[in-house]
Amino acid sequence: MAEPDSALLSLNTATVRAQWDLPSIIDGCARHNIRGISPWRDQVARAGLKQSASRIRDAGLVLSGYCRGGMFPAVDRESRRAALDDNKRAVDEALTLGAPCLVLVVGGLPKDRDGIIRSKDMHGAREMVRDGIGDLLEYARPAGMPLAIEPLHPMYAADRACVNTMAHANALCDELGTGLGIAVDAYHVWWDPDLQQQIERAGNASPSRLLAYHICDWLVPTTDLLNDRGMMGDGVIDLPLIRSWMEAAGYRGMHEVEIFSADNWWKRDPDDVLMTVRVRHRDAS
């Protein structure tokens, strides 16, 4: 397997969010010659939208995505409307930042305004997701901002995303039409025996649905459902194989490293983290 092009390396800012604010992360990427970045909304809000856009541009970085929209299901109509409005603002921000797509973490079972799950109706939640994406597409499509559904690992089905497979994401793209694609995150989908076929299906669509590719690793044991993701090479995912499937399906975009790691990488010197990201992108991705 050929090494990946180092120019395709991108940093999802969550990877060093515990140590650095967004301006520091931008500077860090520039210093470590990481050309891509994918910032989170809360970090952009703190640093200022226009200031962040300028700083990213001035540092010579490009976005591989913008994190994130979604979270469509809610128990009442008013909350769902509020979620839609907030998603429209996320589209606007993504446009200002020059993002290639807005990543959608679609939400799980409907919650009340205190964030408590109030329904066990997964089918209904999935209908709310479909309808929410459909509504948002009416705003994002004419604005020229592609939406990227990120299927999350099934262990997040209840509380974060009830779209958990590439097949489901592809089906939503079939149903909802242009302007919608998929963010493939190896951590979430590596286990799926249908993965290669569904990547092919997404790549064969016209235009291609393969809007983003996220990488990190699955650790054994995994000690926390949320914040125990591994650096590439430290776990069990055959990342070069999945990259080869993405490339065979026509994907030429960036490789975005996104590592939530409360007890390890978030506790390290962030310059060491970025150096490790570079090396592992080359040697283990």
Next chain:
Amino acid sequence: MAEPDSALLSLNTATVRAQWDLPSIIDGCARHNIRGISPWRDQVARAGLKQSASRIRDAGLVLSGYCRGGMFPAVDRESRRAALDDNKRAVDEALTLGAPCLVLVVGGLPKDRDGIIRSKDMHGAREMVRDGIGDLLEYARPAGMPLAIEPLHPMYAADRACVNTMAHANALCDELGTGLGIAVDAYHVWWDPDLQQQIERAGNASPSRLLAYHICDWLVPTTDLLNDRGMMGDGVIDLPLIRSWMEAAGYRGMHEVEIFSADNWWKRDPDDVLMTVRVRHRDAS
């Protein structure tokens, strides 16, 4: 939704394994009028196979399954042969105990003899699983002991079972033929948008592949990947809905309660646990 028949309640012995040995669990089931039991091999080994069989029979209990065979992948041929031999012993034990099926947790990525994962080849692991089940079927089928593949949640794909969906289990049944079926555990498969359809597919096979039905609940948040399962009603799974799918597909077997819960149910008075199991089976399953 009608209440489930209380005569169909069964206790997987893992639910109180921290508090009681197998003889105590058998006595507890009898005392609480729980008519089904599904013991684990290690407990049976400690209590004696023939003694356990007699004690279960004398208490008027029936088995809903025997836990467990499987763990087929390994890095070397000798270890795979040792796993097959051990699985044959599990079949013999299941016959002695009068189990309706031997539950298979099929294993994940190949490990060495120290239990360390030594390969990232999921496709290869799945071939080892298929071949291992095929070999075991040659022993179990003439002996009259059905094998029940238990698809595990994808969060166990690396280290416990690389069969993670009902669709995959059904495909293995298609390929390997009679004598093989499925143990449907709601905890592992509840998130799957294809679940109802795959239960139907399993039930429509002749003979039916629906050999066992396990229940517990998915907690939000889940604080541990292994041992934080919930009592029925304490989580987000619509258990009456899934039971209705099992019944519509022709399943008339037991409802086996299997709860791994290091910080909660394993710390409680086991008689209280069994009382709660009875109530929640009636009210929340």
